Amino acid sequence: MTAGVAERAAVRERAEEVLRKLAGEQAVLREDQWRAIEALTVDRRRVLCVQRTGWGKSAVYFVATALLRNGATAEPGDPPAGPTVIVSPLLALMRNQVDAAARAGIRARTINSANLDEWSLIEHEIRAGDVDVLLISPERLNNPDFRDNVLPGLASSTGLLVVDEAHCVSDWGHDFRPDYRRLRTFLSGLPGRTPVLATTATANARVTADVAEQLGDALVLRGPLDRDSLRLAVLSLSDPAQRLAWLADHLDRLPGSGIIYTLTVAAATETADFLRTRGFAVASYTGQVEDADRRAAEQDLLDNKIKALVATSALGMGFDKPDLGFVVHLGAPNSPIAYYQQVGRAGRAVEHAEVVLLPGPEDAAIWRYFASLAFPPEDQVRAVLTQLSPDRPLSTQALEPLVDLRRNRLELMLKVLDVDGAVRRTRGGWLATGEPWTYDTVRLRRVAEARETEQKTMIEYARTTGCRMEFLRRCLDDPGAAPCGRCDNCAGPLFDAEVSSAALAAAGAFLGRPGVEIAPKKMWPTGLAAIGISLKGKIGPAEQIEPGRAVGRLSDLGWGSRLRGVVSPESPDAPIPAELAGAVVEVLKAWAHGDDAWRQRPVAVVAVGSRRHPQLIHSLAEHISVIGRLPLLGALSSDRMSETGQRGNSAQRVRTLHDAFTVPPEVAGQLAALSGPVLLVDDLVDSGWTMSLAGRALRRAGAAAVLPLALAVAG
Template sequence: MTTAATDVRASAERHLRALVGSDDAQLREDQWSAIEALAVERRRALVVQKTGWGKSAVYFVATLLLREQGAGPTVIVSPLLALMRNQIAAAERAGIRAVTINSTNSEDWEPIQDAIRAGEVDVLLVSPERLNNPGFRDEVLPRLAATCGLLVVDEAHCISDWGHDFRPDYRRIRTLLTDLPDGIPVLATTATANARVTQDVAEQMGTDVLVLRGSLDRESLRLGVVSLKTAEQRLAWLADHLAEQPGSGIVYCLTVAATQEVADYLRSRGHDVAAYSGQTETTERQALEQDLAGGRVKALVATSALGMGFDATLGFVVNLGAPSSPVSYYQQVGRAGRGTPDATVVLLPAIEDRDIWAYFASLAFPREEQVRRVLDVLAEEGRPLSTAALETYVDLNRTRLETMLKVLDVDGAVRRVRGGWESTGRPWSYDEERYRRVQEAREREQRAMLDYIATDDCRMRYLREQLDDPGAVDCGRCDNCGGFDVAREVSADAVEEAEARLARPGVVVEPRKMWPTSLANLGIDLRGKIAEAAEEGRAVARLTDLGYGNALRELFAPGTPDGPVPVPLVRAVIEVLGDWRPPVDGLVEVESASRPTLTADLAEGLSRYLKVPVVGRWAIVDPDVVPGQGAANSAQRVAAVGRRSALQGEVPAGSRILLVDDLVVTGWTLTLAARAVRAAGAAEVRPLVLATTS
């Protein structure tokens, strides 16, 4: 090492000690290699290292070195607000002036940009979504690209559509990389990239990229799998054994509904837990994260929304249900064992996991004809259209349509502008072969996850091999290696209480409150607040629920023949009515093309039980509109339901009606039926259904 390099390393380690608050901290050789590549050689580097390795130390130390050399601020593209908050706190410990521009602080954008221009900012953190915000992209980004001293792409596996958490906004980074002046170093970091993703990201970064890939062993983790037959037994295991887990931790669930259900049950058993998901309000999420990091709760019962970037010393992770790939699982369990020598990781898989995987897989990139339809509409209109307006032209839900538009934007076929999206007029080809290969890769990952559950071999070695870690060896710490004697028994009283909890039916069905925008594009004169809305309704359960969800998923499975309401569900409906006690003068049946016997039997049975008449039907008048048509987005669904059905019968004036249906998917059938029943004279309309999808 030259004298100059020795001096730079000494300076780097001085910064490291300030960053971590330790007088004897030293850089590891691979950390120094990355810092040297950035701050001395001014080149591009990809660092694939396990969680807790110290990737943030690399870019913060490199930032300080570059700033001493007169370089501009570091720009960090970071995927989650939780990650940004942790990074800012870490930066401040080392005297680094760090700020963030994201969707929650728009009022601060202008003063932040003034501070950047004045040289008062060392680090700017931005979300990938900001990169394609029209104002930020056109006005702020070019200036940052020209003046930044270092570009950091955190969680870089998101760049690759082969990665487990691909995000279209991250592909915008490729454009940003090409716009950087020569000599601006770039660092990409991730803890979860196999060889294919690593190669893909490195290729997108350009030529002469230094790739530093280390061991992905997590020496502190003890992995185990407990396979139990029923949801009641899995809940009972949590109730019996959560307190035994070291410190505080996370109980991961696959759905938002499950987080609420499980947290409620565990609280009833005396555990200090809280539910956390992407639907949790922002300030509450921040408070919950702080409570978990501070050990003020035993666990957060969370979806994967509590994932990348959450930095705390946690003693355990329990997965109630398996993620769809070993790579995703490796990332989730990586939340534990950071800053502690010993942490437990337990997976409680379920048969219904595969149904949930199948649902998320259904959100893949749309078919070519759907994509072409969007491109044609934008070209024909010749003006910007909002996502809501585009929904009226294509049978896709908001999330899939937005994701598709982001991909098209990165591919150059459309452009996000103020007011929505516009066509660029550039040719675009549908890469069906690539989409097919990605789908096949996802299916292989699901099979690999099932193999992880069933394997008798070392579990950590299995996960490391899935990430193409060449140094993978038996860990000696997992349940298969003999280093972890995970508890498997459950107590009878915990199972009994779990059974009682899951056997308690009843889910609120919230009425739709606003009509979809741009219905005028479909010739429908409805807008704004829904004046003739239904009252709050009830369903027996969600299809994703742990209790009645199993029976309902089986009832509504494609191969299940039509028939009367099964007796256990009849009892559940009666129990829901007993808890709810709605005032009822009559019933209106929502006719079903696919399950006519089921809905008719439900309405007739309720009529006998409540001793009130069936006064009408929301009947199918246009059978050419197939069941579920338009269900992918609200505007299309309103149009389809409005053509398909009409109210038949005599609704008594001022009556209180129970609107009876089998399954709520979008809520628009109940909305339009309730509107018609109210228009016919009813004073109140309350839906009662067997199941809801959400």
């Protein structure tokens, strides 16, 4: 549209009318909101908005949609604009956006994995012009059916493309998602002068430049990132019990309802369980919670029926509760940019919101674990490419037994290779394209170094004596960063680190309870025949082990750090510490007398041989033997035990160990004379296959039953 001053003023007035329908009669466009809408609707440009959470990015694309759809900025003779396509990362955001669009009279639909039966109807509605906004997840962009059958037509008819949470496009960003790189294909299929809007609240200068480059000739609108409703604070508490006790003492003082973020699923579950014992209405929200339960928990928080969601980063982007009163972090995220994004959920429609970080010394170990799951080394990538052919697709499930990568890491790697053009996802699996591909060692190293720098910066944030909001804004390269006057360092702390003796005693007792279940394997991994192992289907009852017990998980708030210090690959080998030996006794007592107690008392102890921690395991087995007055039969040996510390997949673990354990003749002879279960003792259960296959060897040698007992469970 070639527009003069008067025409642009008329468009702005129509934009203000749409905004009032969307946000209320008092709503007025911010200047940068209008600049974005003007660039999209009048000039048909590409725009990147880097603006703080709560600034109103969704208003920009809904208003622009209304103007484009009703022809307010069309040239004479132009056909009506097609639907706006919003690529959005989370179903939670999609649900909120559909509701928001309806308030402005905008017809919005969503295509996602949860409504496959509605796809054909929605496609018909799009062709009929009955859909104003279509929301899709980035994963849809490379779903074979969607990519091949829906995407081409959608790209050619799109009136406006919106890329929400656009920092995910960049592998320099804190939350890079390979599926977002598929947007390049979408962009290339758009008709000329189709406007594009990319939005994010968490992009530093490097990420902003990377995203803008991928968009093409883009107008970048970057605003100040201060959140004047947030009061940031950090409290240093010595251990997990102190931090849980602080929550129990102070949760009622935090305004309204909010979010308590944890770094691991186990920590979220433990924290929610403890707070419920102290009388608080809370719910846990993790990737392991069923979708229906997550949706119910979201709604309970939106309706203020609960005080808090105790959540992992699975909540993260897309949750929209404008009156959220607080965000507490039990453990620090590994990036100040990720932290800024999460705390930005609070205080969007309230005058003050409290943000409190409770860091712990165990945070760094958790960061290292997640960093170990990054893009695999070149030899593993080449091994995957070798298994793929250009004409016979292999599913991820079929590929997994052929390479030593766990499912989620393999999927991530394949998505990156797909973006790079080395493989292609098709119906039935993955194909090799035959295109030349280079392992970008330099870039991967630089990204890893950037991640390490972010972790160090997060530690600096917790320790700084300067303004905390200014610190975060500088991390995001905000040129307007200045002291906020509100945080604990600027205005003095609102909360102290004191905890009551009653709360501390309750937290200590709660976290000090040892005992988690070890679930037995009941099925062999699929695809073993492809690697020469003739095992499939159910594990025979005569070869199965029983449900077992461990003191705790490596990710537990209470036992995690103590267990990591004993069983991790870098831990020195030594006899079992007295505290841990006492915990083992408590686990055995509970196992013997609990509701799900063993059916028969064990009659002997056998250890799993270890080259890494032989003293630890032998002393553990010996301790159990003495206190339980049970014979110690010895240890099962294997010369194929993995000592690398790398978490391989189940099929490869079974390939290595299915016939590796030797039951010494003297042990087999004693097993034949015993008429009861055997305790099988190890230090760490990771995939669970070492314990299962060692137990299988004992069962085949005559053990009536095998009860697994370990110090720790990974995860």
